[in-house]
Amino acid sequence: MNQNIEVDIDLKIGFVGVGHMGSILARALSSAATDCAIYVADKKEQHILDLIDDTSCLSANAEDICKTCDIVILGMRPQGQPDFLKSVKGIVSERVNTSTDFLFVTMAAGVPMASVQNNLDYKVPVMRIMPNTPVAIEAGAIPYCTSCVDGNRGAEAKVDFLKSCWGKSAVLPRVDESQMDAVCALSGSGPAFVYRFIEAMANAGEAAGLDAETASLLAKQTVLGSAKLACDSVKSVGELADEVCSPGGTTIEGVNVLDASDFNDCVRDTVLASARRSKELSK
Numbered sequence: 445m446n447q448n449i450e451v452d453i454d455l456k457i458g459f460v461g462v463g464h465m466g467s468i469l470a471r472a473l474s475s476a477a478t479d480c481a482i483y484v485a486d487k488k489e490q491h492i493l494d495l496i497d498d499t500s501c502l503s504a505n506a507e508d509i510c511k512t513c514d515i516v517i518l519g520m521r522p523q524g525q526p527d528f529l530k531s532v533k534g535i536v537s538e539r540v541n542t543s544t545d546f547l548f549v550t551m552a553a554g555v556p557m558a559s560v561q562n563n564l565d566y567k568v569p570v571m572r573i574m575p576n577t578p579v580a581i582e583a584g585a586i587p588y589c590t591s592c593v594d595g596n597r598g599a600e601a602k603v604d605f606l607k608s609c610w611g612k613s614a615v616l617p618r619v620d621e622s623q624m625d626a627v628c629a630l631s632g633s634g635p636a637f638v639y640r641f642i643e644a645m646a647n648a649g650e651a652a653g654l655d656a657e658t659a660s661l662l663a664k665q666t667v668l669g670s671a672k673l674a675c676d677s678v679k680s681v682g683e684l685a686d687e688v689c690s691p692g693g694t695t696i697e698g699v700n701v702l703d704a705s706d707f708n709d710c711v712r713d714t715v716l717a718s719a720r721r722s723k724e725l726s727k
C-alpha cells in the first residue's frame with residue numbers, strides 16, 4: 445500500500461478527541477494504514493475503549509501524542525481547541541528545536557489554520573479538513589486545504605499519505621481556505637439535512653397509507669439509489685428527474701408542487717445558516 449509515498453512505515457499518528465467524527469476518521473485510518481501506530485486520546489474513556497476494542501488503535505494521553513506523533517489530528521470541538529493548543533505550546537516549541545517534520549490536522553468547523561498556528565505560537569504545517577459522517581461507510585467527503593505544507597517534503601508526504609488512506613472512504617477535493625465555511629455547510633453538515641429529508645419522505649409515505657416501517661425503508665432506499673445513480677450517471681440530475689416524469693403521469697404532479705413551493709429557498713437558507721455559523725466560529 446502507498447508504495448509511491450515517501451513516509452516511514454513506522455509513522456505514528458495520534459487523535460486528540462475521538463467523539464462522533466474523530467472516531468470515524470480513526471477507524472478509516474486504522475483499516476487503511478495498517479503499518480502505522482495510531483494513538484487515541486479523549487476526555488471520555490468510553491470513546492477510547494470503543495476504539496481499542498475493535499481496531500488496532502492504542503490509548504495514549506494527549507500531551508504524549510503532541511510530543512511524539514508525526515501526525516497530530518485534533519478531533520475536539522472548535523470551542524475547546526484554543527485552550528488545548530495553548531496547553532501544548534511548550535511541547536511543540538521543544539519539538540521544533542530538533543525537527544519540524546510533523547503535521548497538525550484540524551477538523552474543527554470554522555477554525556482557520558492560522559488560529560492553530562497562533563495558538564501554538566509556531567507556524568506548524570497544518571491540514572484543515574471538513575469530513576462528514578458517511579466516511580464511516582466509505583461514502584464520505586473530506587474537502588481539505590493546507591498551510592505551510594507546500595515545499596515541505598515531509599509535510600507534503602504526510603498529507604499525501606492521509607489522502608491516500610482516507611481516499612478509500614471519501615472523496616477529498618482540495619479547496620481554498622476561503623471555501624471552508626461553504627464546504628462545512630454543504631457536505632459537513634449536509635448529512636443532517638438529508639436525514640431530515642428522508643424523515644419528511646417517510647412521514648409523507650405514511651400519510652399516503654404505508655406503515656411506518658415500509659415507509660422508512662422505501663424513503664432511505666430511494667435517497668440511496670437516487671444519489672448513487674446521480675453519482676454514476678453522465679446525465680445531469682435534471683435529466684435524471686425528467687426520466688422519472690412519465691408524460692401525464694404521477695411524478696410530474698408531485699414535481700409541480702415541489703417547484704411551486706419554497707423548497708429551493710428553504711434549502712438555500714439552511715445551507716447558508718450553517719455557513720454563517722461556521723464563519724462565526726472563526727471569530
Ligand SMILES: NC(=O)C1=CN([C@@H]2O[C@H](COP(=O)(O)OP(=O)(O)OC[C@H]3O[C@@H](n4cnc5c(N)ncnc54)[C@H](OP(=O)(O)O)[C@@H]3O)[C@@H](O)[C@H]2O)C=CC1
Nearest residue numbers: 461463464465466485486487519520521522551552553575
Ligand atoms: N460531527 C460531525 O459530523 C462533524 C464534526 N466536525 C468537527 O469535528 C470535531 C468534533 O466534533 P464531534 O465529533 O461531533 O464532537 P464530539 O463531542 O462527539 O467529540 C469530541 C470529543 O473530544 C473530546 N475532547 C475535547 N477536548 C479534549 C482534549 N483536550 N483531550 C482529549 N479529548 C478531548 C470530547 O470530550 P468532552 O465531550 O468530555 O469534552 C469529546 O469526546 C468538531 O471540531 C467539529 O467541528 C467536522 C465535520 C463533521
Ligand SMILES: O=C(O)[C@@H]1CCC=N1
Nearest residue numbers: 552553628632633634
Ligand atoms: O455541527 C457541526 O458544527 C459539525 C461541523 C460539520 C458537521 N458537524
